[in-house]
Amino acid sequence: MKFEEFVGLKENTDIENIVYPIKNIKEKEDYVLLILEEEKIMISIETFFKYGIGKLKGLDENLYQTLKEDEILLKAYRSCLRKLSMRDHSIRQINDYLLKYGLNASEIKTIIDKLKQYGLLDDDKYTQSRINYLNNSLISRKQIKTKLKKDGISDEMIEKYLDNDDEDYAKAVKTAQKYSQTQRNSSTRMKKQKVLTYLLNAGFSYENSKSAVDSLEIKSENELELLGKEYQKALKKYEKKYSDYELKQKIYAYLLNKGFNSNDIKTVMEG
Secondary structure (H helix, E strand, O other), rough: OOOOOOOOOOOOOOOOOOOOEEEEEOOOOOOEEEEEOOOEEOOOOHHHHHHHHHHEEOOHHHHHHHHHHHHHHHHHHHHHHHHHHHHHOHHHHHHHHOOOOOOHHHHHHHHHHHHHHOOOOOOHHHHHHHHHHHOOOOOOOHHHHHHHHOOOOOOHHHHHHHOHHHHHHHHHHHHHHHHOOOOOOOOOHHHHHHHHHHHHHOOOOOHHHHEEEEOOOOOOOOHHHHHHHHHHHHHHHHHOOOOHHHHHHHEEEHHHHHHOOOOHHHHHHHH
């Protein structure tokens, strides 16, 4: 489609109603630019032909307002195209995005239906893609469901594509292995407790979290050596404030809270 650049128009029978004379019309890649005396209006190709803009010398007030409303829709639609070109989005996300343009429900539906028609907006495709990405991040089923529901994806669609509980257990084991390697200078019992807490906070079930921790060979390199170091820390921390029996009790409680074995603590303190 090509438009001739022109000034004025050959056919117009209602010249006295013209409020906004048309100075020029320019064809763009996917819209038409209408140049008036003091402004430019972007209009869709469909609107250009619907109102016979190419045969007008100017716009009356009603048509001008109609075209301005069309411009808002066009800009919103083009903005969605740019957004979707960067990554997939859910219908809910695009709906919320369009609200900032002040569009009503009917206008938003029109744009969303058009995007769906062209295959640019598809919740099935979005759900599969998002789950694949989140699975690679080793997050739990619970967290994945929470994220997808926030994006407006239904429970039915989530369950359709989300892995089963066996897969969730496998992710819990991998997560536990990875996190346990970051826990240094802690007793074996404390390491296990920290890993378990981390898994639970990450959304894994207690059963999967406990089984994942039990499957690990979590062991301090030298428990007694580490205990000795922690004992010195506790002694330095409390000896200026406490003495004798009270000092021993404070140190004992400190080391017990660190997860060390009671008998090992007594052995180190007596030594």
